[in-house]
Amino acid sequence: MTALNSVAAPDPLGSAHPRQQRSRHPGIVLAMLTFVYVLNFLDRQLLGILAKPIQDTLHITDGQLGLIGGLYFAMFYCFIAIPVSWLADRTSRVGVLTLACAIWSAATIACGMARTYPQLVAARMVVGFGEAGGVPPSYALITDTFAPGRRGVAFGIYNLGPPIGAALGIALGASIATLFDWRDAFVAIGAVGIVAAIALPLVVPEPVRGAADPGAATIVDKAPFWATLRAFFANPVMTLAAFGSGATQFVTYGLGNFAVLFLIREKNMTLPEIAIWYALAIVVGMGGGMIASGRIIDRFSRGSRRVFAIAPAVSLTVSMPFYIAFVWAPTWPLALALLTVVMFFNYFYLSCSVTLVQEEAAPNQRVLAGALLLLVMNFIGLGLGPTWVGAASDHFAAGGAANPLQSALYTLTPFYVIAIGLFLWLARALHRQESRI
Numbered sequence: 001m002t003a004l005n006s007v008a009a010p011d012p013l014g015s016a017h018p019r020q021q022r023s024r025h026p027g028i029v030l031a032m033l034t035f036v037y038v039l040n041f042l043d044r045q046l047l048g049i050l051a052k053p054i055q056d057t058l059h060i061t062d063g064q065l066g067l068i069g070g071l072y073f074a075m076f077y078c079f080i081a082i083p084v085s086w087l088a089d090r091t092s093r094v095g096v097l098t099l100a101c102a103i104w105s106a107a108t109i110a111c112g113m114a115r116t117y118p119q120l121v122a123a124r125m126v127v128g129f130g131e132a133g134g135v136p137p138s139y140a141l142i143t144d145t146f147a148p149g150r151r152g153v154a155f156g157i158y159n160l161g162p163p164i165g166a167a168l169g170i171a172l173g174a175s176i177a178t179l180f181d182w183r184d185a186f187v188a189i190g191a192v193g194i195v196a197a198i199a200l201p202l203v204v205p206e207p208v209r210g211a212a213d214p215g216a217a218t219i220v221d222k223a224p225f226w227a228t229l230r231a232f233f234a235n236p237v238m239t240l241a242a243f244g245s246g247a248t249q250f251v252t253y254g255l256g257n258f259a260v261l262f263l264i265r266e267k268n269m270t271l272p273e274i275a276i277w278y279a280l281a282i283v284v285g286m287g288g289g290m291i292a293s294g295r296i297i298d299r300f301s302r303g304s305r306r307v308f309a310i311a312p313a314v315s316l317t318v319s320m321p322f323y324i325a326f327v328w329a330p331t332w333p334l335a336l337a338l339l340t341v342v343m344f345f346n347y348f349y350l351s352c353s354v355t356l357v358q359e360e361a362a363p364n365q366r367v368l369a370g371a372l373l374l375l376v377m378n379f380i381g382l383g384l385g386p387t388w389v390g391a392a393s394d395h396f397a398a399g400g401a402a403n404p405l406q407s408a409l410y411t412l413t414p415f416y417v418i419a420i421g422l423f424l425w426l427a428r429a430l431h432r433q434e435s436r437i
Contacts (some may be wrong), residue, residue: 013018013391026145030154031128032203036101037161039193040134042169043108043127044073046186047167048257048386052264052271053182060115062258062405064398066390068117069257074383076128078375083373084133086225089364095135100137104130105193139370143358144207149298151358153353157293161284162347170260170279178271178371198433208362226367232372237360241308241353242376244422246315248349249381250388251323251413257386258393259339262405267332281336289315293348297355305434308356309427312349313420319345320416327409349423353377385412387402 009313026255047054047069055065088096107126114120138158169189176185232238240283262267264279300307322341329335353373361369396404 004179016257026154029145029204029384030142030157032157033141034164034198037138037158038133038165038168039101039189040104040131040187041162041222043104043193044131045166045169045256046108046111046189048184049166049260049274050182051258051261052121053180058114058120059119061390061394062261062392062408063394064117066118066257066260066388066393068121068387070253070388070390071383072121072388073124074379075354076125077132078379078383079132080129080138081132081371081374082368085136085367086228087259088137088367089135092206094201094204094206095139095202096133097137098197099140100133100379101193101200102197104132104134105190105197108132108190108193109187110190112183112190113278125415131169136196136367136370139358140209140366141204141207143366144209144363152294152296152298152301152351152355154294155355155358156290156292159290159294159347159350159354160287163282163343164352166256166286167282170282170329171275175272176273176364179379189426194285199275201378210368217366219304225368228368229372230371232364235360237426237433238357238369238373239376240422240426240429241356243380244312244372244419244426245349245373245377247415247422248312248346248376250385251381251419252385253381253413254385254389254412254415255342255409256325256407258405260393260420262409263332266403266406267329267335269332277336279338282343285340286347289344289347290351292344294394296348297352301355304430305356306427306430308312308336308352309423309430312352313423313427314414315345315348316420320413323410324410324413327406339400351417372411378383 032059051065054060059067063389081331084096084100104325107123107130110123110126111120114123120224142154142158143151151288158166172189176182180282258374260278263274264271269278293315294309297307322345324339325333326338326342329338357373358366358371389405389412392408392411393404396407401407
């Protein structure tokens with residue numbers, strides 16, 4: 001089917017791995033992996049959630065905030081993920097995930113201890129280093145735990161990690177910052193992550209690679225690094241999914257890292273209101289979108305794999321006018337209602353792209369393939385989106401704009417059009433692939 005799918009060679013030692021090594025409790029495995037993803041995203045979002053008190057304490061600009069939450073973080077998060085994922089494909093994916101969780105949680109505690117901007121930058125870079133080993137191993141573990149036809153819903157549930165993490169971060173982070181100090185929020189949440197790292201290998205077994213694939217060999221060679229890399233970028237389905245997701249994340253991360261600051265500064269919300277209403281909007285909007293997209297792709301991908309591209313293209317087309325209305329809205333209740341709709345439709349792409357890439361990849365290449373997907377989409381989205389918005393806000397402020405952050409958020413609109421175009425291009429590539437079968 002694809003350049004990444006290959007028939008595995010027999011084990012030269014003649015050892016056998018029974019297919020029964022797949023977990024007998026897939027629901028528990030999925031719940032634990034989702035909980036770790038919640039912590040992963042919660043740690044990542046704390047900076048944006050606590051942007052106002054951090055700015056007040058460390059005296060940093062929107063541009064500096066955009067760099068620390070965007071480019072500086074992504075430099076480690078995106079590129080370290082490649083060697084870490086190659087290692088996970090060749091060793092224990094559970095072991096790599098456990099170590100990664102411990103590192104990013106310890107670094108989150110260090111963020112709470114930072115007294116200067118450079119110290120906070122260094123701590124956030126280490127958070128990115130740790131989080132680089134979080135998501136790709138989990139993608140592969142889920143794929144080897146759930147059979148085709150069940151993976152869309154499984155990834156939809158797993159991808160509840162971002163909305164739950166963001167909502168908890170907002171509720172807990174804002175509440176702790178209101179009652180105590182923003183530093184206490186980083187320390188408390190980092191400590192929970194350390195406990196999760198200890199529990200993870202006790203709950204999640206290491207499944208056999210390819211164990212859930214019908215008709216696939218249970219023994220696979222160790223993935224070749226450069227061959228997997230070349231195969232990924234030579235495959236138009238893989239690359240279009242990655243770049244379409246990257247353009248989408250330019251919007252979602254550009255908005256997400258500044259949404260709380262925008263609602264407080266320009267819509268006059270308070271931290272206690274953020275802790276309740278914005279958290280609820282995240283759960284209903286983003287969480288609903290994750291579940292809906294998972295069910296849609298499991299239902300319709302049996303007829304045509306083009307749904308992996310058409311679903312995000314349609315959802316982003318619906319989302320764009322609501323996004324423009326959200327940025328314009330004169331009051332925070334109206335803005336938040338519109339933002340809930342935006343978040344519901346903005347996140348259809350994630351389960352679609354992850355499921356597509358994982359099914360395209362050979363069993364022994366799934367962690368690295370997932371990491372390459374994340375490299376492209378997170379460097380574009382996470383690395384450049386917040387950096388763009390922060391720099392644009394500073395630019396408009398220097399020009400005397402009354403609402404510079406609002407103007408900066410308007411500049412994200414063209415990236416909706418780019419993302420929609422890339423997903424339609426992906427739909428065409430999938431149609432051609434199906435025509436050859």
